[in-house]
Amino acid sequence: MRKCYGIIWHHSLTDDNTLKSDTFAIDRYHTSWRYEGEIIPESHAKTLIAQGVEGVQTPWKMNGYNALIEEKDNKVVIYLRRDFHKMTGAHTVGYNSTHLGNCIIGNFDKAPPKDELLKVAAKLGAAQMRYYETSNNYMHRKFATYKSCPGEKFPWNKFLTMLATEYLIKRPKLSEVLEEYAAVPQYPEK
Ligand SMILES: [Zn+2]
Numbered sequence: 001m002r003k004c005y006g007i008i009w010h011h012s013l014t015d016d017n018t019l020k021s022d023t024f025a026i027d028r029y030h031t032s033w034r035y036e037g038e039i040i041p042e043s044h045a046k047t048l049i050a051q052g053v054e055g056v057q058t059p060w061k062m063n064g065y066n067a068l069i070e071e072k073d074n075k076v077v078i079y080l081r082r083d084f085h086k087m088t089g090a091h092t093v094g095y096n097s098t099h100l101g102n103c104i105i106g107n108f109d110k111a112p113p114k115d116e117l118l119k120v121a122a123k124l125g126a127a128q129m130r131y132y133e134t135s136n137n138y139m140h141r142k143f144a145t146y147k148s149c150p151g152e153k154f155p156w157n158k159f160l161t162m163l164a165t166e167y168l169i170k171r172p173k174l175s176e177v178l179e180e181y182a183a184v185p186q187y188p189e190k
Helices: 022-030 042-050 115-131 156-170 174-181
Strands: 006-011 067-072 075-080 099-104 137-139
Touching: 006 115, 022 067, 067 115, 075 115, 075 174, 099 115, 115 156, 115 174, 137 156
Parallel strands: 006 099, 006 137, 067 099
Antiparallel strands: 067 075
C-alpha cells in the first residue's frame, strides 16, 4: 500500500452553483483538451500542438482530485474521484503520488466558505487522517507559491482547529462520513 504523507487542500476558483454538481463540470474539464483554462476541440488542440504552441493540456483519465466537497440542493455533499491506492492524483505538482488532494468548490479569493461547507470538509479531512494514518494538512499554495489556492479568504487556522477537533474528539470513520455525505449519484445518470 502506498503511504500517504498528508492532505493538500484546494478550492475550485469557480463559484459554487448550488443547484447543480460543479464536480461534474470539473470532471468534464479535466477529461477534455484544454488551453488557457478553456475546453477546446481535439482538432484545435492538435493544430496548436503542430504549431508548437505550449500549454495545451491533454485529457486526463479522470478528475485529478481524490475528493471534492460542494453544496448542492441545500446540502453539502462529497464526491470521491481518484482512489489514492490505485491511481496517482493530478492536483499538486510533485505531490500527486504522496498526498491526497481535496477540492472545496468555491472561489475563496472572493469570500470565505460557508460554515457548513467547512464543517463537512473538516469531517472528511479528519476521517481521511485516520484512514490514511497521517496528521499533515497543507494549503496548495505552500507547494505552488504563485497561486492563492485554497483562496486568500480561506480561514486556514480556523480550519486546522476544526480538523484537530474532529480528529481528536469526534474521531469520525471514513465509511461513516461517506455514508452521511457522499453525493448520490456520484456520476451523472445516463
Ligand atoms: Zn489548488
